[in-house]
Amino acid sequence: MKTRNIEKILHPGSFNWVGDAFYTTSFIGGTISRRRMDPFFALGYNADIEFEAKDIPRGVGAHPHKGFETVTLAYKGKIAHKDSRGNHGVIGEGDVQWMTAGAGILHQEYHEEEWSKHGGLFQMVQIWMNLPAKDRETTPHYQDLLSKEMANVELADNKSYIYIIAGEYNGVKGNATTYSPIHMYNAYLQKNGKADFHFPNDYNTAILVIEGNVKVNGNDILEKDSFAMFENDKGDTFTLESLSDDTIILILSGEPLREPIAHYGPFVMNTQEQLVKAFEEFKAGKFGVL
Numbered sequence: 001m002k003t004r005n006i007e008k009i010l011h012p013g014s015f016n017w018v019g020d021a022f023y024t025t026s027f028i029g030g031t032i033s034r035r036r037m038d039p040f041f042a043l044g045y046n047a048d049i050e051f052e053a054k055d056i057p058r059g060v061g062a063h064p065h066k067g068f069e070t071v072t073l074a075y076k077g078k079i080a081h082k083d084s085r086g087n088h089g090v091i092g093e094g095d096v097q098w099m100t101a102g103a104g105i106l107h108q109e110y111h112e113e114e115w116s117k118h119g120g121l122f123q124m125v126q127i128w129m130n131l132p133a134k135d136r137e138t139t140p141h142y143q144d145l146l147s148k149e150m151a152n153v154e155l156a157d158n159k160s161y162i163y164i165i166a167g168e169y170n171g172v173k174g175n176a177t178t179y180s181p182i183h184m185y186n187a188y189l190q191k192n193g194k195a196d197f198h199f200p201n202d203y204n205t206a207i208l209v210i211e212g213n214v215k216v217n218g219n220d221i222l223e224k225d226s227f228a229m230f231e232n233d234k235g236d237t238f239t240l241e242s243l244s245d246d247t248i249i250l251i252l253s254g255e256p257l258r259e260p261i262a263h264y265g266p267f268v269m270n271t272q273e274q275l276v277k278a279f280e281e282f283k284a285g286k287f288g289v290l
Contacts, residue, residue: 001198004205004235006220008032010227012047019060021111022046022124027208027227029128034263037204037229038256039180041068041268042128045208047225048076051111053119059110062290065101066278067136068268069129071184072097073165073250075210077122078112084288087142094147094186096165098176102131102138104278104287125208125250133259133270135179143176151175160193160242162186167253169197181255189214189242189249197251198237205230205253207240212247214240 010032012025022044028034029042037043051058057080072079074091081097082088084106091097092112099107111122131138145165152163153172164174167183174184181203187195189212199205206229207214209222217239222228230238240249262269267278281287 001237002235003217004201004230004238006216006228007231008229009220009222010229012045012225015047018044019058019110021058021060021109022126023049024126032229034261037206038258039130039182039254040127040204040206040252041130041263043208044126045225045227046122046124048121048123051077051116051119051122054111054116057111057113057116060108062106062108064104064106064266064282064287065099066104066267066269066282066287067101067274068131069098069100071127071129072099072109073125073127073186075123075125075248077120077124078115079109079124080112081107081109082290083107083140084290085140089142089144091144091146094150094163096145096176098143098145100131100138100141102136102140104281105140106287106290108290123210125210127252128268129178129182130257130261130268131179132257136269136274138179145175149175155189155193155195157190157193159190160195161188162195163188180257183251183253185251187240187247187249187251189240189247191242191245193242193247194239196237196239197253199253200255201233201236203253203255204232207252208250210248210250212242212244214242214247214249216240
């Protein structure tokens with residue numbers, strides 16, 4: 001095994017409102033190209049923000065998606081959702097909502113009603129996962145991955161844990177079903193807690209520090225809200241060591257699809273012809289009503 005070093009470190013740039021509920025900056029699809037982090041097509045990060053109490057929940061109205069998946073990770077606050085297929089649910093701290101838009105769906109996301117009435121700190125991540133061409137027209141569906149049911153591995157210090165959202169860690173598999181090889185974890189580390197990670201050296205790999213400070217490979221120090229992308233083809237192993245208590249790190253690694261991409265707005269396809277068809281289907285009401 002050879003050490004895998006950091007290629008690039010990013011800090012939050014400009015933030016933009018998505019509806020009136022999500023205040024996000026982009027780490028993938030912005031400074032880092034979508035192809036460089038394929039199959040992770042986009043990553044929007046809502047860093048800590050305080051919301052005042054509001055009786056009518058803030059949110060994003062009904063909007064379409066087709067050809068990819070959205071993975072929403074809640075760290076603070078609660079997020080509710082519903083869609084044109086009659087699905088609805090709520091995720092809170094540590095939970096993940098994995099929506100496969102596939103053939104096309106309408107959905108909306110908003111602050112959970114009771115949480116909204118009290119307000120508080122809000123923090124979340126949303127990742128757009130590209131789908132292989134053969135799976136773009138799959139039937140839309142959800143996977144609600146609750147923290148209390150999530151597979152996890154306790155580390156040697158008996159205080160730190162790796163929660164496995166997708167893929168596997170040290171032989172323990174996560175509950176999410178994926179369409180291509182993907183590893184996605186939340187690492188919860190106490191001060192001086194260490195964890196090693198091993199991925200194929202051609203998998204696109206990155207970490208986002210949600211809370212605390214972390215040392216990578218004994219050298220690079222990343223602070224809260226930092227995003228780091230690792231080199232490809234030069235190593236397969238890296239180590240994270242927490243420099244503070246209650247550190248949380250999101251770890252991502254996936255095999256690139258290496259397929260053509262045609263993208264506009266909420267649609268991700270392989271060709272311009274498919275993209276035009278997606279818009280026609282949406283306008284014709286084939287994604288349902290919400």
